[in-house]
Amino acid sequence: MIRLRRMLLKLISILAILYVVLCVAAFALQRSMLYPAPRTASALPEDQGFSRLPLEGGQFVDVLHLPAPPGAPTVVHFHGNGEQLLGQVRLGRRLHEWGLGFLAVEYPGYGASPGSPSEDGIYAAAEAALARLREQGVPAQRTVLSGRSLGTGVAVEMARRGHGSRVMLVSPYTSITDMAALALPFLPTALLVRDRFDTASKASEVDLPVLIIHGEVDALIPVEMGRKLGTRFPRATVETVVGAGHNDVLERSGTTLVDRMAAFALGGP
Known part of the structure; x- marks a missing residue:
């Protein structure tokens, strides 16, 4: 015994x-x-709208900027964690065809931008890009914040800080802590997660029109998270896409959903 x-x-x-x-x-x-952080070895072509945005400490991130026509809104977009700035050209050009400006911001350590990604570092890059936009005469009233997957948390934080007039979220999560709990339910993720991107707790502070688009068979970020956020934002519209997963939610419909985003960014419902 x-x-x-x-x-x-x-x-x-x-x-x-x-x-x-x-x-x-x-x-x-x-x-x-x-942050899987896909990398690009060479500098991005300036003749296609790419430029370098200086950050504190001698660092920089690349941005893609397609200026808006006079008086038109500019969509400021933050991409997903497995994407990079080069992959935002098609989205930017389509929105630009609608008469919108487009500004996409790279993350530190992604693409050709040096450094290492973190929640605070990504917020700092976003703030710097928005500050440059203000210097170019685009006020918050003509700024539409947009995010996809990881970038939805960045867009919501920038909205909470007063940087936009509308918000578009594609495949959003409630928080990275909630995502970690789904992936590793046997670990005390609430104690372990460093970069929380806690959208759910911030949503009530964002009293702006919010458009949420989420695939109904998203196997990475459950559609229930998008629906839950729809109840947290004071002025949210949730549109789910039948048969769409995480990586094809915009692409599977051709340009239909991007056009829907453009109409929303221009002031539509």
Whole structure:
């Protein structure tokens, strides 16, 4: 009996050690999992609207800017965690065809931009891009904040800080803490997550028109998160897309949903 008890205690000790090691590994590796950070070796072509935006500390991020016609709104877009600035050209050109300006912001450590991504670092890049837009004569009243996947958390934070007049969210999550809990339900993710992007807790502070688009078979960010956010924002419209997943929610309909975003950005319902 004593021997069995010792064996059980030893087994429990080993499992406890393994659990602690797993927690430490999750904490240490979380940013590499959250930010896959695709890279581009060469500088981006300035003749296509790309330029470098200086940041504090001698760093920079690239931006893609297609200026708006006089008096028209500009869509400021923040991409997903597996995307990069080069992949936003098609979206930008389509919105530009609608008579909108388009400004997409790269994240530190993504594309050709140096550094390492973090929540605070991404917010700083977003703030710098919006400050440049103000210097060019585009006020918050003519700024529409847009985000996809990871970028939805950036768009909401910028809206909370007063930088826009409308918000468009494609495949949004309630928070990265909630996402981590879905992926690793056996870990104390509420204690481990460093970059939280807590959209759900900020939503009530964003009293702006919000358009939420979410695929109904999204296997990465459940559509229930989009619907939940629709109840948190004071003025939200939720549109779910039948048969659409996470990476094809805009693309599967051709230009239909991007055109829907453009109409919303121009002041439509």
